[in-house]
Amino acid sequence: MFKKILVVEDFDVINTGIRTALEEMGIQQIEYAFYCDEAYYKIKKADLNNEPFNLVISDLSFENDGTPQHLKSGEELIEKIRLEFSDLKIIVFSIEDKSFRIQHLYKDLNIQGYVWKNRNGLKELKKAIDSVFATNLFYISPDLNSVIHPKKALEIKDFDIFIILNLSKGLLQEDISKKLKRKGIQPSSTSAVEKRLKLLKEHFNANNPAHLVAIAKDFGLI
Structure with missing residues (x-):
């Protein structure tokens, strides 16, 4: 199982739920970042210290509280990560369900999992972590499965x-x-x-x- 995970989420109540889920899975090293800039510097520092993160779990949207930020969204953070840490595994945990955004994250930014932040989100997050650790298959919440695996592809004419x-x-x-x-x-x-x-x-x-x-x-x- 993953030994060191970074959670990028700006709401305490969500962080508490994620922490509980990760601890139930026996993960000991869990760090948190409330801002995308902070997350990037944590990833950079860990790599320089030869103590890299094995997995990043990130939201896509972050509330603007007035703190100056270069990276203003989870998508921008993931783009930055992919430029420097191409092998770092990433799971997105978000309420976003727009197919074109998920397709972009999956196809262009090579994330390993996408979990919809709904009432079953934390259960699905645990399944996603298990799947990403054990396989090379992309994991997506069942409710969003048709986004990546459509029943019938539409041919654009x-x-x-x-x-x-x-x-x-x-x-x-x-x-x-x-x-x-x-x-x-x-x-x-x-x-x-x-x-x-x-x-x-x-x-x-x-x-x-x-x-x-x-x-x-x-x-x-x-």
């Missing part, structure tokens, strides 16, 4: 790019439908645009068309 691109230009669904008809692209009805837009928002877990456009830009689709 030129038709979808056309819709999103025109949304980014401020066009309404009716206007997009008219442009499709002028170009001879089928389907072109307003209802077809509406249905495909609904499917795209569900696939990317977007709250609204503007959010969908932002996600598409993040993925380099437009």
Whole structure:
């Protein structure tokens, strides 16, 4: 089992629950950081002292209490860690459930586990720690499993790019439908645009068309 773990979390009540869970697993060396900058310096110092951490458990969101910080989120911290400590194992423990963010953390930042901070979060965290220690498999909370292992992948087509691109230009669904008809692209009805837009928002877990456009830009689709 992991011998030395760093918990990056700014709420005491959450830290208490995590501490209890880790102690129940027999982990003796547990350190805490309330800020991402603090976490990075702890990781750096431990490595320089040849006493490195084996695992980092980090939230993604941190409350701004006015303390100046270079690293303002767990995602920024993980990006920094990956630049210097590529082999350090990381589990994210967060209430965030947006698929595009989890996909980014999993595919681009190579985290080893993602645990949803819900009512079963601490139980899932213990399972994640066991899994990450014993296997090379990515662990994700069962409620979010479809984010990484979708039942049916959605193929993004030129038709979808056309819709999103025109949304980014401020066009309404009716206007997009008219442009499709002028170009001879089928389907072109307003209802077809509406249905495909609904499917795209569900696939990317977007709250609204503007959010969908932002996600598409993040993925380099437009």
